[in-house]
Amino acid sequence: MSTLRMALPMATNGRMRKEPQPADYRPDTKITEIAQFIADPVQAANFPAHELRFRNARWDRAVGLASLSDADWVQHFGLFEPLPDNLPQPLALRYHGHQFRSYNPDIGDGRGFLFAQMRDGENRLLDCGTKGSGTTPYSRTADGRLTLKGAVREILATEMLEAQGVYTSKTFSVIETGEQLVRGDEPSPTRSAVMVRLSHGHIRIGSFQRLMVLEQPAALAQLVGYCLAAFPGPPPPADAPGRDQPAVILLHQVAERLADLAASYMVAGFVHGVLNTDNMNISGESFDYGPWRWLPQWDPHFTAAYFDQTGLYAFGKQPEAIRWNLSQLAVALRPLAESEPLIAALDRFGPLYEAAMMRRFCWRLGVQQRDQESDAALLGAAEMTMRENKEGPDAFFYRHRGGRGATGDLAQVLADYEAIDAQPHEYWSDGAPETMLIDEVETLWDAIAERDDWAPLYQKVERLRRMGGAFGELPAPQGHR
Secondary structure, eight states: OOSSSOOOOOOOOOOOOOOOOHHHHOOOOOOEEEEEEOOOOEEOOOSSSSEEEOTTTTTGGGGGGGTTTTTHHHHTTSSOOOOTOOSSSEEEEBOOOOEEEESSSSSSSSSSEEEEEEOTTOOOEEEEEEEEOOOTTTTTTOOOOEEEEHHHHHHHHHHHHHTOOOOEEEEEEEEEEEEOOTTTTTTTTEEEEEEEEEEEEOHHHHHHHHHHHOOOOOHHHHHHHHHHHOOOOOOOOTOTTTTSHHHHHHHHHHHHHHHHHHHHHHHHTTOSSSEEEEEBBBBBOOOSSSEEESSSSSSSSSOSSOOOOTOOOOOGGGHHHHHHHHHHHHTTTTTGSSSHHHHHHHHHHHHHHHHHHHHHHHHHBBBBBOHHHHHHHHHHHHHHHHHHOOOHHHHHHTTTTGGOOHHHHHHHHHHTOSSSSSSSGGGSSSSSSSOOOOHHHHHHHHHHHHHHOHHHHHHHHHHHHHHHHHHHHOOOOOOOO
16 A cells, blocks of 8 residues: 555444545636736746655545546646646735734735645535745745645644544645755754645635725625635525625625634644634635644643744634634625624624534534533533543543543433444544644654654554544534535
8 A cells, every 4th residue: 555645444333434525627717707806826936856745545536636647746736737727827815814913914825826726526616725835926035935844744733633523624745845944943954845735715814804905895895706606605594684795695604614613623622823814714614734733631721832922822712713803804894794784793603603512522522412501511511521630632532432431520411412323433442542742743753854754654644534434424514505
């Protein structure tokens, strides 16, 4: 079995996780409808080497690219030769954003670009976007490169999150590029890479903020229309004011998506670290993994980024941070709609988040949801148990899968819950859960940095995919149609 084309996990119970289905290659360059005001044509860097290190065989087939040879893969995702009938030239997207609550108009795709767009087997529009592909008009003083360690960390983050049911971008390709980079936050010189991620769109809250600040209401309205068509979702509630207005419809959909995203982070025990408005995707998909961490134990004050001195994006503050970002989207849409219907959409975030927490928590614990009061009591008892035992979510959910092994108040609350798994996957008998704590991440990287040994990384990815299979069918991301 090739280390680059890893096998897919098989589940042994009746709740087998649905794998991405093979599909034909279907290019669909919808971004060209709005490219004139949201993007700039750019060129990829000319790298001295191209060594394929990771190819996502789970997802290349889902977009009709499984038949590419590794040599052809490198031509497209290392040298960036255009895919057939796709974008003729990469596009660096323009956006602004609040970074740690300070507005910054001088950002955009500084070391990445949109390379291609295509449909998957479920007819979702997916983007191939890069990281480390060279300088763009928005690079400022940076070199537009990505360290190989940064690419490895993104593989690990996306694979772990996908296994845990988080709606996340997928690390599609990593190619080592043969440059020596100097960075202040890791030993230098260090190796370089170019990464391609597969994601459900690249339009950010910051994309709307830019058009609002530049006073371009016509372009803003066109961007709203693009998002409604590219990322279709449900209509607002029947009693929502202004429910027929495109901007209001979009804000309702994004409120659902971001509330679900916030809940998925909390249930995973994941700390993104940099929840700025330029890192919030309109599709509600998690992406752009820098200083991320998983909780070693339940701690609402745990932060991922060393530069987050005030704890703005600490674990327990993530729902509030995401809701604040949503409010900035509402502000950006104000030229297109009155305040009242936008506020009504914003006000849905809290109840939607609570409902998503209960749904996702029960899914990960492996029990059937009951009623709101019971589920809220279960969440409270679980948090208290983790606090008292100084335990992280990974250990807690593993130890109590299907309601097993509970004592005290937790056992009392779980007594009336029914397990989902009629025949539990063998993973739940391994004795310990798969985790992604920082020490293990560093150990995996050390094997690559010191011995060029990629086997531990590939083996970890296989184990994460097996864990994902053990969870069964994914919870559907909310706010989509």
